[in-house]
Amino acid sequence: MKTSFRLLPAFIVALSLAIATGAIAGETPSIVVLPFENVSGVAAAPRELGTRVAQAAAERGWTLATGDVEPLLEQERVRYLDTLEEGPRRRILESTGATAMLTGTIFTFADGRNPVVALVARLVDADGAFLWSQVIAVSADDDESLFGLRRKSDAVGLADVAVRALMRTFPRPGEDARSTRGPSKPLLLGGVHAYRAEGAATGRRRVCVLPFENQSQAGDATRIVHDTLIVRLAGDPMFEVVDPAELRAAARERRVGSFRGITTPDLKRIAETVGATLFVQGTIYRFVEVAGRAGDPEIDLELSMLDVDSGRIVWAAQHERRGSDYIGLLLLGAATNGVALTDRVVSELAESKGMTAPQAARAFVAARAARNATVKEKETTSELGPRRKPGESKK
Amino acid sequence: MTRRNFLLCTIALLLVLTGGACRSTRQTQYLHKNADLGAIQRVAVLPFENLTTERSASEKVQKIFQMELLALDVFDVAEPGQVTKILRAAGMTSPEALGEKEFQKLGQELKVDAVFYGTVVDFAETRTGSTSTPEVTIQVRLVETQTGATIWSTSHTRAGAGVSTRLFGLGGESLTQAARRVVRKELATLLE
Secondary structure, eight states, rough: OHHHHHHHHHHHHHHHHHTTTTTTTTTOEEEEOOEEEEEEEOOOHHHHHHHHHHHHHHTTTEEEEOOHHHHHHHHHTOOSSSSHHHHHHHHHHHTTTTTTEEEEEEEEEEEESEEEEEEEEEEEEEEOEEEEEEEEEEEHHHHHGGGTTTTSSSSSHHHHHHHHHHHHGGGOOOOOOOOOOOOOOOOSOOOOOEEEEETTTOSSSSEEEOOEESSOOOOHHHHEEEHHHHHHHTTTTTTOOOOOHHHHHHHHHOOOOOSSOOHHHHHHHHHHHHHHHHEEEEEEEEEETBBBBSSOOHHHHHHHHEETTTEEEEEEEEEEGGGGGGOOOOOOOOSSSHHHHHHHHHHHHOOOOOOOOOOOHHHHHHHHHHHHHHHHHHHHHTTSSSSTTTTTTOO | OOOOHHHHHHHHHHHHEEEEEEEEEEEEEEEEEEEOOGGGEEEEOOOOOOSSSSTTTHHHHHHHHHHHHHHHSSOOOOOHHHHHHHHHHHOOOOOGOOOHHHHHHHHHTTTTTTTEEEEEEEEEEETTEEEEEEEEEEEEEEETTTTOOOOEEEEEESSSOOOHHHHHHHOOOHHHHHHHHHHHHHHHHHHO
């Protein structure tokens, strides 16, 4: 008995050391950084940005999983690097000993008169839940200081600035991510034209974001809008966004070949698999990207959110903007590239309130209710007899 | 010139300028003499026809119409995906080609009392000097599915620039904004 008590302090010290060094399996806050998906077309972009993002994560207290992850991705036959399906994700996390996975998509890495770097990054846990996500688009015009000093001359020079801005809200281990609320609408311009069903928002709900139909000339527009919308909806406490990889897997499982022109019965079948009844879909009518050159980016899009359970549209919105719409004091603040403009427009959409029905509509509804009450009353007192269908003669 | 005359001349000149600068709107409307809009609870919005060169015009206007209709909160609106599915399954390509039987079938399958559909006649920007102004004409009709009868129809045109745009080049509206205003005016006539 005396011997056991003498060993107790040593045991306590050893246990504390084990916790401090993260030697207890499964509790080490480490992340695995996947190679960034590259939509920009610039081969050097993933290396320039991926390295900086990993370093920034390490500076915030995360341990980076060691070892090359490429062989694991090949072994799992991973096609899309934005997010991974559950099986490959869990296996890669287990192989690397990591607790979370950091992925990214580079939209723009352009040199030119006004270099631009734009990317989105996400941190997901083993269950596929978004722990953090952020989208950023930085141009040399945005970053230069007074009199054009410290202006970056190319995209590589902007990479540090972009990553610093991106990782500003990145959580430390054990910390909840700060809200990634987007920019707000221009001061003097009207807001979004939107409809929201009354009573639609009741508690946090899972939502799937489908790829948008693209009627613009810009091939990348769908990815940019889709990924940006996911980031802004994920930042809304009312929504839990379904991982795109999970959605793709569900579509495959339910033998849905394409999201293009998808019908409601197909959405219902997917809904059963992913456990979400809300689906966001939309159309991009115009998307003008001017990254690296002079010009005004433009975007024009519409979206709607369908509740497949009730068969009702619970949210619909349409919005269009140019980059110069956001010019404020001293002619500053314009969105200078397509991704920055998309982020602003999507943020405005995500925060839009619905339109209020005009007085005439409320009066119409009231008059109809009164009319239907009168007809029902007359029918029950047999003044009119049973209601006839149009064209049906009196018996 | 006396002060009073100067003032009168200035007012007259402003009136001439603003009179010549006004936006033009034209509207026609029809309501069936036996129409009982109060009996309509649930409706569907069919695809709009496109008579313009702008490829996305009809889809865009249809979506604007749908959103404005939802915002009125007057009718229960059938889900668009369901409408598309049923039209596709029935091989219905154009609402103009639908007869009484097709409308009845549509009404039964979608469980709607009436359907809206329309035509986008104009959807373009015209240039007047340095000013670009939208010209939008939309025709819409409401058809009772039981009988295939048109119980309401309207056509509205919005063209030209407003006073501030003509005089100062300020506050011009886009094609989408013009289309939205046209749709709102048309739906307002339905509620009268």
